Amino acid sequence: MVRSPCCEKMGLKKGPWTREEDRILINYINSYGHDNWRALPRLAGLLRCGKSCRLRWTNYLKPDIKRGNFSREEEQTIIELHAALGNRWSAIAAQLPGRTDNEIKNVWHTHLKKRVNKPENRCAVSNFQQITSKLKEEDVESSPSSSEINYSAHVQTSYSQLNSPQHSYSEISSVITTDKCDLQVVKLFRETEEDFWSDIFSSENTAGFTGVEQGYKSSMYDDMQFWFSILTRGDELSEI
DNA sequence: AAGACACTCAACCGCACCTGG
């Protein structure tokens, strides 16, 4: 059996909604609700199919929809929930009041997926549950291992590079981020992140930077904080 | 200035699930 289309295609409008159509839809739903999406456009006097009306309402016109850019916290929640739930956008949207599944899906495909797929970050995300479970098993108070000592050398190098603005952002970034997946590095992040990185990125230490380099510095510091919070929240995620 | 290319996001499509008769 062939399912009949959700609406009669002939004569129905497609494409972007006009202000007038929005106004009609809002007025109708405010007055009568939306018990039957299929019948709604006919009753409201709209040349749209019910599906189109529902989508327009749920993704754009509903009064509790939150517009504007996603906050760091929202992006972080999406990444964590996506790691746990996969492409279940509606389930993810349920955890973000005022955000729609469509909007979250768009943000994922346009921003977050790229960020997660950066080599260093992909590694961090794919391994962070494994890493945090290892952290539970190991004694964080143990004496410095050879990799920690190596990492300290990286830190020294990055510190000096940050004080030498002639080095490119990519050079600095690679030094700081390439070992982020290493278990010992995660430990050190946990122990030193806030004060240490705040110090490294302080205006004193980057006073010689150009405007562009200041921009890089700012976004890099944001990323550092962001991924640190992802890594340190692995325990919470593993309980989802 | 203009054409090419990349990015964003609203909207559409089709499938799967739910529900009532």
Add this chain to the structure above:
DNA sequence: TCCAGGTGCGGTTGAGTGTCT
């Protein structure tokens, strides 16, 4: 239990806009 209609969900598209060369 089956079937048809209604709805929700996730994948995809394409117009509009921004950026680069």
